[in-house]
Amino acid sequence: MAFDSRKQTWAIWYFIAAVLGVLLLQQAWSTYQQTETIPYSEFEKLVADKQVSEVVIGSDMIQGELKTPKSTGVSKFVTARVDPTLADKLSAEGIKVTGAPSSGVLSWIFAWIIPALLFYLLWVFLFRGFAEKQGLGGLMTIGKSHAKVYVETDTKVTFKDVAGVDEAKFELQEVVSFLRDPKSFGRLGARAPKGILLVGPPGTGKTLLARAVAGEAGVAFFSISGSEFVEMFVGVGAARVRDLFEQARKAAPCIIFIDELDALGRSRSVGGIGGVDEKEQTLNQLLAELDGFDPSIGVILLAATNRPEILDPALLRAGRFDRQVLVDRPDRIGRSEILKVHARKIVLDPAVDLDQIAGMTTGFTGADLANLVNEAAVIATRRKSAATTAADFTAAIERVIAGIEKKSRILSAPERRRVAYHEMGHALVAATLPDVDPVLKVSIIPRGVGALGYTIQRPTEDRFVLAASELRHRITVLLGGRAAESLLFDGDISTGAADDLQRATDIALEMTTLYGMAQTVGQRTYRASPQFFLDQAQSRDKPAASEATLREIDVSVRDIVSEAFIEARDILKRRRADLDKGAELLLEKEAITAEDFPPIQKTPPKQAPQLPHARSA
Numbered sequence: 001m002a003f004d005s006r007k008q009t010w011a012i013w014y015f016i017a018a019v020l021g022v023l024l025l026q027q028a029w030s031t032y033q034q035t036e037t038i039p040y041s042e043f044e045k046l047v048a049d050k051q052v053s054e055v056v057i058g059s060d061m062i063q064g065e066l067k068t069p070k071s072t073g074v075s076k077f078v079t080a081r082v083d084p085t086l087a088d089k090l091s092a093e094g095i096k097v098t099g100a101p102s103s104g105v106l107s108w109i110f111a112w113i114i115p116a117l118l119f120y121l122l123w124v125f126l127f128r129g130f131a132e133k134q135g136l137g138g139l140m141t142i143g144k145s146h147a148k149v150y151v152e153t154d155t156k157v158t159f160k161d162v163a164g165v166d167e168a169k170f171e172l173q174e175v176v177s178f179l180r181d182p183k184s185f186g187r188l189g190a191r192a193p194k195g196i197l198l199v200g201p202p203g204t205g206k207t208l209l210a211r212a213v214a215g216e217a218g219v220a221f222f223s224i225s226g227s228e229f230v231e232m233f234v235g236v237g238a239a240r241v242r243d244l245f246e247q248a249r250k251a252a253p254c255i256i257f258i259d260e261l262d263a264l265g266r267s268r269s270v271g272g273i274g275g276v277d278e279k280e281q282t283l284n285q286l287l288a289e290l291d292g293f294d295p296s297i298g299v300i301l302l303a304a305t306n307r308p309e310i311l312d313p314a315l316l317r318a319g320r321f322d323r324q325v326l327v328d329r330p331d332r333i334g335r336s337e338i339l340k341v342h343a344r345k346i347v348l349d350p351a352v353d354l355d356q357i358a359g360m361t362t363g364f365t366g367a368d369l370a371n372l373v374n375e376a377a378v379i380a381t382r383r384k385s386a387a388t389t390a391a392d393f394t395a396a397i398e399r400v401i402a403g404i405e406k407k408s409r410i411l412s413a414p415e416r417r418r419v420a421y422h423e424m425g426h427a428l429v430a431a432t433l434p435d436v437d438p439v440l441k442v443s444i445i446p447r448g449v450g451a452l453g454y455t456i457q458r459p460t461e462d463r464f465v466l467a468a469s470e471l472r473h474r475i476t477v478l479l480g481g482r483a484a485e486s487l488l489f490d491g492d493i494s495t496g497a498a499d500d501l502q503r504a505t506d507i508a509l510e511m512t513t514l515y516g517m518a519q520t521v522g523q524r525t526y527r528a529s530p531q532f533f534l535d536q537a538q539s540r541d542k543p544a545a546s547e548a549t550l551r552e553i554d555v556s557v558r559d560i561v562s563e564a565f566i567e568a569r570d571i572l573k574r575r576r577a578d579l580d581k582g583a584e585l586l587l588e589k590e591a592i593t594a595e596d597f598p599p600i601q602k603t604p605p606k607q608a609p610q611l612p613h614a615r616s617a
């Protein structure tokens with residue numbers, strides 16, 4: 001059974017408060033009665049002094065009343081019954097004596113039963129109200145629910161509030177129609193979507209989109225954030241995940257949204273020693289829930305991440321988060337639309353041209369633009385102006401850019417030109433070579449530092465068999481960027497291709513040591529994974545291959561990559577006119593699709609397109 005520390009402490013505090021409350025009530029009750037507890041000897045003395053007017057004798061207690069109140073004002077007293085011959089003595093003194101069947105039933109009820117009942121009712125009342133507000137349905141779920149689940153029955157956000165991410169909206173439209181009517185969706189033979197991963201830089205509106213899907217479909221929105229699972233007792237995370245799914249199943253149709261999935265679903269091989277067990281347990285529980293999960297009941301899983309590359313590959317496997325939706329930084333038109341959404345909330349001078357402002361804000365995310373509109377309105381207010389003008393926006397842009405520049409970089413003009421050629425290089429090589437996925441969209445909109453681009457690939461085991469030529473062509477596409485730079489700047493290449501080279505090297509290494517595709521090295525396997533191989537090669541304790549073979553592997557990898565580079569360069573030389581034209585168009589529009597620039601279109605188009613290969617450089 002999981003141990004939820006927070007609930008436990010709450011219960012302990014409640015208990016302490018209840019006991020204190022009972023004691024206080026008892027105190028109040030006895031003060032109300034003005035009763036004083038006295039020793040028996042004093043009682044005898046009082047009797048002898050003829051101070052007592054009346055007593056009630058219980059089986060072990062004597063309650064009495066004095067003829068005249070003491071100096072403290074107390075006239076009632078109570079004492080323990082000691083003397084069995086008491087009644088005679090009392091009668092002899094002429095005192096009225098009454099026997100009580102059991103001492104102070106009434107006061108006992110007042111002192112214990114009523115307060116206890118009161119606290120119980122309070123407890124029930126508090127928790128039922130709490131539980132119902134959470135939509136968890138009454139007292140019974142209290143003991144079971146460990147999850148800090150946020151459920152919104154109406155997110156009040158719709159697709160209208162999200163702009164500039166039309167592709168993502170289009171993909172999610174299917175989810176909306178499924179949630180609106182899960183039953184008839186299945187009848188038409190369409191397979192219900194299960195897990196969809198929203199991928200994109202921070203601030204592009206992933207969380208907003210997820211809530212908009214719930215709003216559009218009019219279903220409940222269960223959400224948790226992966227970062228909540230960090231620093232938790234072992235077992236709690238797993239219990240939360242279990243409860244989340246249990247509750248969502250009861251509330252179907254609904255959406256489960258896991259924000260910051262990377263915090264929870266970080267690749268199991270990465271990370272420190274501390275907390276690994278807990279994360280693994282939580283992740284395993286999530287994987288188990290994903291597998292034992294039937295979407296036809298009308299529950300859709302959405303997750304968001306800005307670091308897809310560190311996710312555990314198991315999460316991306318077929319039947320889990322096997323659909324990825326790219327939520328990219330907006331292009332110029334998108335930015336203009338986002339500005340319009342947020343400008344609705346302020347008083348805007350009619351002369352302000354939002355399209356022009358969009359042109360000045362390359363690289364801004366939706367969150368940056370929302371911030372910009374707000375800043376501009378703040379500046380206008382400070383000026384005591386009636387409306388926000390273009391000058392306010394210009395001032396706000398400077399301010400916001402200063403903030404963004406700390407986080408990510410804005411490209412200079414020569415840099416932009418280089419990046420445009422680089423990206424067009426990838427796209428044209430991909431369009432030229434057979435059996436590689438075409439590029440759907442090319443973009444030079446800068447990304448945050450450290451973001452390695454948003455090309456998502458499913459683990460190879462879920463893909464079809466790949467021929468050696470296909471792998472070679474993939475490497476060629478990866479080197480297309482650098483080849484284009486080299487053509488443009490006459491061999492002066494840049495650091496921008498580091499990530500491309502890394503990925504090209506990985507593929508070449510796999511070809512050589514895993515698939516036996518390099519003639520010089522031969523057809524045998526040398527390791528389980530590239531990382532494993534490198535570790536082995538470095539430690540030299542148990543070399544995966546002999547020194548000579550290791551050298552041959554190195555040479556083979558280098559040859560594969562340099563041959564690919566030469567091929568990419570040749571292709572681009574042949575298509576130099578397209579390269580120049582495409583790069584110019586890209587500089588102008590920042591992001592272009594195959595529709596904007598047909599030369600990057602492949603003929604005939606492949607059936608299963610990959611996500612756009614749009615990399616930072």
Ligand code: ADP
Nearest residue numbers: 161162163202203204205206207208366367370
């Ligand atoms: P993410 O989850 O991708 O980091 P959020 O959804 O949290 O980004 O976005 C933060 C805020 O920025 C939103 O609440 C919204 O005001 C604004 N925003 C971001 N993207 C958009 C967009 N595409 N359209 C309109 N507003 C946006």
Ligand code: MG
Nearest residue numbers: 206207259304
């Ligand atoms: Mg978010």
Ligand code: ZN
Nearest residue numbers: 481500615617
């Ligand atoms: Zn590249």
